[in-house]
Amino acid sequence: MGILPDPLSLLRKYIISNEDIVERGNLIFFGEFSFSKNVKTNYLMWRDPRAGIKEYYTLECLLYFLKNVHLVHAVYVRQAAAENILAVRRPDRTQLVAYITGKTSDCSSIDSSAILEIPTRVKRTHDDDEIVNSVSKRPRIEYAQIQKVRLQLSTRLEVTKAEVMVANIKSEVDQGCVANSNRYKINEYYDNNNDLDFRAILDDDMNNLIHQERQSRTRTTVLQSNGKTFYGSVISLFQAKVPKVSTDTYEVAKPMGKPQPYSRYDQEKFITNNELEDFKIDTTGTYQGMILKSVVEGKNTCARTSNDSSQLLPIPRTPATSKSRTPIIIIPAAPTSLISLYNVRDLLQDLKFVSVQQKKDTGAVRENEVILQRRKGDDNSVTVPYRVVDDPSRLSAADWDNVVAAFVLGNAWQFKGWPREGNPAEIFATICAFHLKLEEMKLDVRISRWAVNVLTLSRTKRHLDRGVLGRFWETLDKHMMTKKPHLRF
Template sequence: MDALAVLREYTVRNDLENVKLMGDEYFFGEDYRFPRNVETAYRSKQGSLYTLESLVFFVRNKHVKHTEYMQQARGLKLQIVTYTDRKPLQDYLEGKVSSTDSIELVPTSTGLPLREDRPKRRPEEENEAVGSDDNNAPSKRMRMEAEDYSKDAGIFVSDSSGKSLIEIIRDRERPVRDRESILICHNKNFQGVLALLKGRDDERRRADDQVKKEAEKPVEQPGMPTSNSASRYVNVEEKRFWKDHLGTDAAEELGIDPSQSYADSIKPKDNARPKPDTRIGRPPSQHLHHRPPLSSSGHKKPEGPPIIIVPSASQTMLNTYNAKEFFEDGVYVAPDVKAKSLTKKPEDVVIYRKMGRDHPVKYEIRDKPSVFSKKDWERVVAIFVLGKEWQFKDWPFKDHVEIFNQILGIFLRFEDDSVESAQKVKQWNVRILSLSKHKRHQDRTAALAFWDSLDKSVKSRKLNVII
């Protein structure tokens, strides 16, 4: 029987006066004895097991206020029963509940019975065993019976170093499995996994070889629009091919723009003569004459960088004060903080997009669309909205439906703001971006989400602008 069950039995029958501490052991009448510091089966909510000595002290002082009990236990250097464990532990020891989740399924300590049928002793031994030397020491008879039980059962309560039975057992314990032996799988092999990985490596190698073959194929005259010219510069290997064969200076002279499907115009040298394309067999005149790119509406590509409209109000989350930091670096700075370092509010802000681009792309951030010309409106690619209809007053559009069918709309808000502020915007064809008020490391995620939405919008609407 374990120490916790014995202590509960003596507590239920109100027999704690027969639980005595003799030396380093607790004697429960003449039935059991346990080391005073042995761990019981009751585990604290903090994770540790309560010792027998701490539980005996607790059950004897259960009527004392918890603060006084803590002071007394701390003075005796005993393990303290926490306030959360106090009530369930007391109910269990007093027999009010039969079990609790805090009790280990396997007992952690085993007591040594003191009364059991033993070989009869000689009369003189019986006489010597009767009585006790003093009130705090076990009788000679009890010690002799304990020694006999230990010898008969093959149990050694302690060795020469003074270790208890539990300590000796734990010293001799060895792990059956460790982190390496558990990986040993008998009658198993990993041939299937190796074959799968090898297959993936072969597919990757074939794909790389295919890219190299495509790069080594002869190409048409630079500047000639082809069926796959729109995606010619997407592949890194093809970029490298053009750079190695033409060089940076030659590409510029020929009018090749890597960000476009073909050049706006060809600017050959005065003495440069186009060579016929022997691979296709077409005369050189067909390769030289081509029209400039047209937008979906049939107009020429607008002159100037794309425009992003932000609100002009100073109390908005994003305006010309803090637009540069947000769009270029992905860092949000409150407008009022930024305004302190500037003497005048900027009307037009020039930024250079670096996110998702090998080379910076120029943009204009403007907040006064009422003065835009028709050519300016052709360059507008995104609008940051306030959620108010009056923002679109005097704009050359019928209503907000027509606006956001042609231009990307963005509504910027803090993620913990009230939902009512975005109720009206949810009815519009706009993208809602949320920022955290305190987690500044998440600002870049919102900025990348904006640029990603802008790329998809320009591509789907076939706008003829460089983004």
Template sequence: MDPLSVLREYAIRGELDRVVQSGDELRFGSEYAFPCSAVTAYRSKQGGFYTLDALLFFARHHHLKHTEYLQSARQYRLPTVTFPDRKPLLDYLLGRIASSDAVSFLPPPPSATVEEYRPDDPSIPLDEPPSSAPATAADEAAADLAPTAPVDYVAMIRALERPLKDREALLECRNRDFHAVLLASTKREEERQRLESQQRKDGLVAKTRLIGSDDHHRPVVAAYGGGGDDAADAAAPKPKIHLKGSKIGEGVPIILVPSAFQTLITIHNVKEFLEDGVFVPTDVKVKAMRGPKPDCVTVQKKLSRDRAVAAYEVRDKPSAFKPEDWDRVVAVFVLGKEWQFKDWPYKDHVEIFNKIIGFFVRFEDDSVESAKTVKQWNVKIISISKHKRHQDRAAALEVWDRLEEFMRSRSHN
């Protein structure tokens, strides 16, 4: 009996645990024994025939992922089954299909001669071969053809080949670390944005003071991006902005962010998110940061072609606020914890989110439990992807749109 048929029979019966290796042989119970490297009749789609030890190992480990299976086979220095052959081979070995085009029962090469193993049988003399049935005409014809059947030596060689590297191993770069490149580029970008932020802040403060001396309401309109003809805007009376009975203080509006690192948006990465539409993890920004953490960051809307651009201050230390600072707070990125609002000049979160617009930024595949508390508040939940950075711009624009809508609605109160 050929080794492939024996292996298939044991696999169908679920008796592969009865196959044991003894030296260079694989013994199937007490019935058969074959060389471990015996070439079977199953041909790979790559052209070679699989050896018996390769098929047995695959049959025992087919439940593993292909990469895990390859690694495990290499540890035992065994030939492996290719990925395209996995399913059709498994279906044939487990009897899900009766036959396969990949099976080609050719006469085995001399190096893979099958030796049948039989237990001791006292009824058969050791010095006499067992009697056999008379040969039929078909047997004699097959015997005449056997010596002339070609042996595929190339297939035999390919069956014994073992891959040294897979596509994952080829991508590995030993003694190479690109973290330093990331840090260097991040530092340069941080320095550029810091200089730009300082220049914008200095110009904004000077402009606010100059306009404030002539028109008490003009800084509010400039800060919130009022449009229209400049001369008409200057001549027309400007409405005084209130937040549910509490006016917005003069100067630049304030956006609050949590100081805790377990939130996605912090004072470290808020500028990249709101101005550039790119989410950079806080830990990456902290590693690239030079000097102490800033107390204030100025952000402007750069993601649209609006003629007038709003400017906001972002802070994360409300405990240091003066009463007039609270009058300028218009938005807050929430952490999702009640203790974030401790010592705020409001009685509860209902009053907070009536006077201040709230945002909660989360990863889109986070569990619902992470936003369970936030869903009870009057805040806008903004979802971003963990890996698809091209989607960050849409999330940042949603924040700006909600904020500007909130500012317009309050200006009419």
């Protein structure tokens, strides 16, 4: 046997789960448990600390308070006094509401040592369950619908005058008496049986209506026409669209005789007049008495007309190569540069600084040029190629149009052989320039005078590399959007 719940715990449980609490007479029902309204809970009333008497709130007091918790305290006290119910004191309001509604799991005003009354378990009989279930399953029908069903039921049981004449069974007087008696019986049955199954009556009336329905047209009769046949119209339409095929152009196949045996000396029968006509070859011709020019150009070179041009074979043309849209980045080839072909993939693709000496120590091989795969998108699922070179002399005029960025060191000789006569001011107007340095290195004076974006890296704090090198791509995207929008980026 489990531990029986106390009234305060049941009240809190039913309020939190929003279940119904039933008050009947002098009892309060919590499902199968019932308590008297005057039963005391273990919730202490607020009192003077000097007083030694403990007083507890009753179950009726707490339930009434929860029903009227929205009222002002003064109004609630007057209303409770008018109904002769003990009121909850003002200092207990906030703490009591928080505990009952589940906002707090414990309360200091609960006396765990208080003696509690055992609840009474309510037993429900099987007949009561059947009554409750039948009431809950009974369909709800409005009063107007009930009156309509009663009228239909009484009308259906009446026998009309026409039916009496056809059946010739009863007279009109008897018919009226039978109808009145039937109506009286129906009303008496309805008054004594309130649980009449109106839904069954409505279903019966609907079935009668369905049986009386007749289809005027179906999907087959809709397609039928009484005054016109569509066969002739459709056939004439097809005959007008299909072209007539003449049988005069076809030769009747002659019946084949017995197959003749093959003879290697009987090849003349396979020779046709137009066998060499397409190739313009004269098998009986000779080059005797002709000069070399006539042999090379042919006899009828000058006699060709525009009509023979259609017979000439077309001259194959080499397809024009499409212009590359891959951006190009130029980096210095000097050994003192922080960026080179050894570590450019680590810097610009992985956004992490690795020195050139570290790459050489790991056995990295220097390439002539590097193709970077820049990852873009929210999930880095899109890659854009960038070509990186350190020898500008190998670039063609078309390649210089694809140069979008250059890393500079501050030396004027770096721009020797570049377009615009190697003038940095004019070069940086179309090419975005960058300078990479460590934070303890001093900035070159010429770099500060040019329009160069300086990227400063820390020698030891590698977690800052991604933010610094990420600004390289942000600046380059803005530059390409205005200066090189035709390239892929």
